[in-house]
Amino acid sequence: MIKVQHLSKHFGSVKAVDDISFEVQEHENLILLGTSGCGKTTTLKMINRLIEADGGKIFINNKNVTEQLPEALRLGIGYVLQNNGLFPHYTVAENIAVVPQLLKWDKKKIEKRTTELLEKLHLSADYLKAYPNELSGGQQQRIGLARALAADPAVLLMDEPFGALDNVTRSKIHAEFKALDELKRKTIIMVTHDVQEAFELGDRICLMDKGKIIQDGTPAELLFKPQNDFVKEFLKEQRLLLKFKTITVKSLWHLLSNEEIKGLGPGILVNDKDDLWTVLERSTFFNAERLNMMNLENKEMKTVSFESLMSAFYQYQKGDSHE
Amino acid sequence: MNEHQQTLWEFMRQQSDKLAEQTLQHIGLTFISLFIAVLIGLPLGIFISRRKQFSAGILGVAGVLQTIPSIALLGFMIPVLGIGPKPAITALLLYALLPIIRNTYTGITGVDAAIKEAAVAMGMSKWQVLFKVELPLAMPVIFAGIRTATVITVGVATLASYIAAGGLGEFIFGGISLNNTNMILAGAIPAALLAILFDFLLSRLQKLDSRKLKLAAFSLPVILILLSSFYLIPATYATKLKAGFTPEFMGRQDGNLGLQSKYGLHINTVVISDAVMYKAAYEKQLDVISGYSTDGRLKAYGLVVLNDDKKIFPPYYAAPIVREDALVKYPELENTLNLLAGKINDSVMTALNYRTDYLHQTPERVAKDFLIDHKLFKPARNGNAGVIRIGSKIFGEQYILANMYSMLIKGYTDYDVSTKTGLGGTKICFDALTNNQIDFYPEYTGTGLLAILQPQVKVVDSLTPNRDATYQYVKDQFDKKYQVKWLKPIGFNNAYALMMRAKQAEKLNIKTISNLKRYLESK
Known part of the structure; x- marks a missing residue:
């Protein structure tokens, strides 16, 4: 869907982006991860030509972006900014309608789309007439997302979209983000410096440093098959947490066996797509003794204790490092 | 009044x-x-x-x-x-x-x-x-x-x-x-x-x-x-010639009001500052202007004075007017200021004004040259027996006079001088004098009579034709009303005058204000 080939950009003598190439598949969510100054935002902005590249090519749907008018190109790409960049002189409704207006949709269609989006993002229709400064940070960011989605573009670029939010609001929006159907049909490139966010939301992660891509792979690949010390070092602090978030019940399934648990404590139902972190959170919350696991593919059920799940996890890690 | x-x-x-x-x-x-x-x-x-x-x-x-x-x-x-x-x-x-x-x-x-x-x-x-x-x-x-x-x-x-x-x-x-x-x-x-x-x-x-x-x-x-669209260009009746008068001239008995009542002169008039009036006449933007008879620009721009055949402009003889308490405080002042009395006639004043207005010489230089030529100049004594404050209105002639007085006071007495030149118009100058901000400034008899004293029309009419009577009247009245003394006249008469470009006046054969009226009324 999106192909980036030998892309370069320098500001003066500083090479901000240094000959990078990557591809994003349709409906994939690619994260550009790295510290500030690593070139991730510059890379993102070259895709919708907010910044013009010095070298290399970018194709979207096999069309070279530099062969299109920048305005026409951008109308087909949703863009979400860190500080939402909402127009303070427009109401929420007008903000969401910006791109449809530019595309000259008729009034009714715009109205319908706006209400629909607001509903999907769990915002009351009362906000339509409000101005951005009357909303909370989380609400503003949702409107920013709605504005980017309004004309239903196939590609969505997001520049640190949740960077300005507090932790509680952020994890809430993360959950919504993952649940939003509309986003599952999009090809997304998202820039972040937050490792957890990258692992939580990304199908694939490009870890960048000094204008180069250090490793390009799935979260599990980054975690368990780090290309070099830089990758290891980058993920070190949150390694355990990331593992819990990356490993799903499914990947431990062959290490788990059904067992009889005699205690009278409550049990919880877990499916094999849940990651260990979710299981851990829920079993702690319910003080569960029995974890009833279901394999969604063959409907097989396994009941295990928390201790057996943990030992399977350690076994999995050991096996993994032998590979 | x-x-x-x-x-x-x-x-x-x-x-x-x-x-x-x-x-x-x-x-x-x-x-x-x-x-x-x-x-x-x-x-x-x-x-x-x-x-x-x-x-x-x-x-x-x-x-x-x-x-x-x-x-x-x-x-x-x-x-x-x-x-x-x-x-x-x-x-x-x-x-x-x-x-x-x-x-x-x-x-x-x-x-x-x-x-x-x-x-x-x-x-x-x-x-x-x-x-x-x-x-x-x-x-x-x-x-x-x-x-x-x-x-x-x-x-x-x-x-x-x-x-x-x-x-x-x-x-x-x-x-x-x-x-x-x-x-x-x-x-x-x-x-x-x-x-x-x-x-x-x-x-x-x-x-x-x-x-x-x-x-x-x-x-x-x-x-x-x-x-x-409120701005409609002052729509007055159109006449063959266009006049530009100063705001002061417009409102005065011895100005436009007198022209209308005594001559019956009705001319398309605009209000204009005297700073740009002469130039506008020279540039043929205006045909008739209200100038001063000793103005240097008269010579510079080739203008002529129309003869006031019905004598509506009263004499404007210049003389220093001084606070009486200043004359007591500085006993040598009166004699020093009177050194200029009778020394400058109309043509001399016009020539001096020409040097500042047209040749752009400084008033100091013009004043000094004049005093040297008339053997009146003495180098400054740098005395410190007190400071005399001289005022002047905001035009060339007054600057020259103020400079002459300043040099005379410094050369002939032990007083020092501070000059406050460029005091807007008559009102500002005279208010400065009565409020003890200056000690004296050169004033004109006609201005003293009409702008400051503002007596009844009958009185003005009886005084206007006679130069000495006007001087005597303002001298007495100023003494009585303001405790300000008129010293001896300097000699020249800087009266109001209507002026035209010399060439145009010659071509239309206009020499007097009555000629002008006749020309305007002819079809």
Whole structure:
């Protein structure tokens, strides 16, 4: 869907982006991860030509972006900014309608789309007439997302979209983000410096440093098959947490066996797509003794204790490092 | 003049037609200039916000324009644009440009970069970003600039009366020269109220929310054009010749009023400052002007004085007028000042004025040369027996006289001198004298009689033809009323006079004011 080939950009003598190439598949969510100054935002902005590249090519749907008018190109790409960049002189409704207006949709269609989006993002229709400064940070960011989605573009670029939010609001929006159907049909490139966010939301992660891509792979690949010390070092602090978030019940399934648990404590139902972190959170919350696991593919059920799940996890890690 | 002192209210009621006309002219002038300034300033401001390399240059030029003294700017424009509304509007709009350009530039460059980036990233074109995002967000700052420009323009528009473009300045400057406080206030109060009113209205407009602001943005040009249309060029009857009279001359018995009542002279007249009047006559913008008979520019611009055959201009013999307490305090002062008495006649004074007005020699040099030629000059003694404060009005002849007196006092006595030259008109000078801010200044008998004493018409009529009688009358009255003493006359008579270009006067065979009247009435 999106192909980036030998892309370069320098500001003066500083090479901000240094000959990078990557591809994003349709409906994939690619994260550009790295510290500030690593070139991730510059890379993102070259895709919708907010910044013009010095070298290399970018194709979207096999069309070279530099062969299109920048305005026409951008109308087909949703863009979400860190500080939402909402127009303070427009109401929420007008903000969401910006791109449809530019595309000259008729009034009714715009109205319908706006209400629909607001509903999907769990915002009351009362906000339509409000101005951005009357909303909370989380609400503003949702409107920013709605504005980017309004004309239903196939590609969505997001520049640190949740960077300005507090932790509680952020994890809430993360959950919504993952649940939003509309986003599952999009090809997304998202820039972040937050490792957890990258692992939580990304199908694939490009870890960048000094204008180069250090490793390009799935979260599990980054975690368990780090290309070099830089990758290891980058993920070190949150390694355990990331593992819990990356490993799903499914990947431990062959290490788990059904067992009889005699205690009278409550049990919880877990499916094999849940990651260990979710299981851990829920079993702690319910003080569960029995974890009833279901394999969604063959409907097989396994009941295990928390201790057996943990030992399977350690076994999995050991096996993994032998590979 | 009547015994009863006229109140401001009575004056305004009596002059209500003129007041209304001047106020409308003032509003019109202000808004035409403002409208054009917005038309020029807004695009310029947008331009330099796009091409920042030009911003320093353009803001610099607009800043320099702002610092040029208004009367100088008006003077520069006469050769190019003549007199009347065109140069006035041009000058006003030049003054209004800076705040409009600067605030447009500041407003647009001040829009949050993230918002601009969002607009571009949404797929807006440059113009869409400008009209949908930058301009609406910069509007409060731009509005503040327009407000500043409005207040400046209302103020500077008073100066339009200097070059025959009307407005409330006619009352203000007429009042200053005529020593008529009511007339000054009748111009100044409405001008101040206009400034406050427009500022208030624009501030209300600025506080409207953005939705209503869109409406305002459309209605503003309409309102501006509407207000501009108040400015109808002073429509008087057209005659073959065009006259330009100073505001002072317009309101005086021995000026335009006398011309109308005694000669029956009716001529298409505009009000103009004496600073630019002579030049305007020379440039053929005007045909008849009200000058002073000893003015150096008479010679410089090839003008002739029309003979006052019915003797309506009273004699204007110049003499120093001194506070009596100063004469007591500085006993040598009177004799020193009288050294000049009878020394300068009309042609000598015109020649001296010619040297300053046309040859651009400094008044100091002209004064010193004269004193040396007449063997009156003595080097300064640098004494410190007290400081004498000399005043002068704001034109060349007075500067020369003030310099002569200063040199005489320093050379002949042990007093030191401080000069306060350039005290506006008669009123400012005389008020400075009676309020003990200066000790003496050169005054003219006719001015003392008509502008300061303002006696009844009968008295004026009996005195006017006789030079000595006028001098004696003002001398006695000043002594009695103000404790101010008229010293001996210097010799020349700087009376009012009607002037024309010499060539034109010869061609039309006009030598006297009666000739002029006959020419105007002939078909």
